[in-house]
Amino acid sequence: MSTPQEHAGQRHPGGSRAxxxxxxxxxxxxxxPRTIRYYEEIGLLAEPSVRPSGAHRSYSSEEVERxxxxxxxxxxxxxxxEELKTLLTAEEALHAGFLTAVVASADAVRAHAQAAACAxxxxxxxxxxxxxxxxxxxxxxxxxPPGDDLIRACYGSxxxxxxxxxxxxxxxxxxxxx
Numbered sequence: 001m002s003t004p005q006e007h008a009g010q011r012h013p014g015g016s017r018a019x020x021x022x023x024x025x026x027x028x029x030x031x032x033p034r035t036i037r038y039y040e041e042i043g044l045l046a047e048p049s050v051r052p053s054g055a056h057r058s059y060s061s062e063e064v065e066r067x068x069x070x071x072x073x074x075x076x077x078x079x080x081x082e083e084l085k086t087l088l089t090a091e092e093a094l095h096a097g098f099l100t101a102v103v104a105s106a107d108a109v110r111a112h113a114q115a116a117a118c119a120x121x122x123x124x125x126x127x128x129x130x131x132x133x134x135x136x137x138x139x140x141x142x143x144x145p146p147g148d149d150l151i152r153a154c155y156g157s158x159x160x161x162x163x164x165x166x167x168x169x170x171x172x173x174x175x176x177x178x
């Protein structure tokens with residue numbers, strides 16, 4: 001297989017190499033133009049960034065690499081296109097900082113949730129109590145209930161003061177639950 005750079009001719013406005021037509025891209029990655037169009041239709045790939053009205057589609061090397069990655073992941077994971085689209089969206093959300101992990105199975109979700117729960121047990125007990133009560137109130141309410149008392153309980157607690165002092169002293173906090 002050749003690289004997109006070997007086939008590139010002009011530059012995109014952003015500076016990346018461009019001018020790869022759909023047939024060229026299909027040959028480079030080992031698929032058909034129809035497959036590429038279908039991936040674009042279902043949202044697995046973005047429409048090419050350069051396409052003047054009435055002109056041929058033109059792909060950047062980054063778009064070719066994205067297609068190559070999509071095809072590699074589909075083959076490697078053995079998942080449907082819809083599952084792959086969901087996984088790719090999750091990976092992008094992870095890289096953007098909206099997620100802390102992407103897991104592939106219900107068992108992995110349970111294991112990740114268990115690890116997160118264990119990590120939370122090391123947090124300030126007063127904050128945990130207030131958080132649990134806040135969640136209990138939210139589940140029971142039809143409208144968002146007031147929570148000023150919970151905020152006062154957390155930020156006015158001895159544990160909060162200890163947390164601030166420990167942070168400033170660069171030491172681990174000693175939680176008391178008060």
